[in-house]
């Protein structure tokens with residue numbers, strides 16, 4: 527019998543554990559439908575930004591060169607980056623259009639940095655029909671006066687404010703740069719988060735040595751970025767209650783399988799779709815199905831977290847012991863060349 531790929535994320539029953547991550551990939555009904563046809567379990571819309579909601583015209587992404595690694599044929603499936611601008615009204619209209627056209631859940635995304643009035647837009651998003659809300663709390667801590675406690679309280683405040691406004695489930699997309707993630711995870715659960723998305727992928731600034739300027743760029747990910755996610759999924763799935771989404775570095779069926787074994791309920795995929803188009807989803811699901819059949823897993827629930835911190839046969843692999851062992855093995859390898 528074919529294994530059951532259904533999963534539960536944020537209390538929503540999804541037909542598969544691959545979902546599209548926040549991006550312009552679903553900015554048209556047509557592209558969203560293609561992804562639904564390829565088998566995604568849900569879609570996360572591109573973000574509506576705090577700056578847009580508070581009527582400031584400056585778009586965070588406007589200064590970013592998104593084109594860099596776009597792959598010709600696959601890119602033609604999806605809206606162009608320059609079209610990636612929706613007013614708050616259009617955003618709500620788009621949610622309604624998608625809800626009427628798709629059968630998979632639609633997760634809206636609000637993206638900001640302060641616990642301010644933009645968070646109240648959550649109730650509009652709910653009214654428009656979104657099944658859940660993802661909050662992307664995106665900022666770079668550059669002020670020395672900002673302590674970890676201040677930063678974490680700010681995120682908690684954003685979640686609590688959204689929670690007061692809506693009944694739909696709320697998830698939080700986190701940055702990798704927190705010093706005590708398990709504790710933060712618990713605090714966000716208490717503030718009302720049903721899910722955590724690991725992780726935000728910051729665009730990185732590079733230096734242009736000819737122009738002597740700083741150039742922000744977004745590069746698509748590769749599977750190597752999955753490793754940070756695997757570690758923290760493994761830890762948080764053992765220490766918290768929130769549903770976990772893996773975001774970053776999922777490109778192949780094996781990446782998807784690893785994310786689930788680490789404890790993810792779903793994998794959010796963006797770069798793989800830009801590189802390969804909707805086929806990336808179907809091939810990941812096919813590979814997952816094959817692997818589950820070979821290993822005798824009947825459903826996702828029974829494999830989720832099988833290699834996490836609590837259940838992995840050698841839990842120290844996630845912690846310090848292997849750090850020392852791995853460094854010694856590199857020494858040995860390097861020593862042979864010198």
Ligand SMILES: Cc1cc2nc3c(=O)[nH]c(=O)nc-3n(C[C@H](O)[C@H](O)[C@H](O)COP(=O)(O)O)c2cc1C
Nearest residue numbers: 547548549572573662727747773774775795796797
């Ligand atoms: C073109 C592009 C646009 C994106 N837009 C958003 C966005 O609006 N909101 C957001 O939270 N993340 C956004 N992201 C980040 C993705 O949702 C995701 O977290 C990141 O790309 C890592 O996943 P991947 O390795 O599958 O690409 C964007 C990424 C790309 C490449």
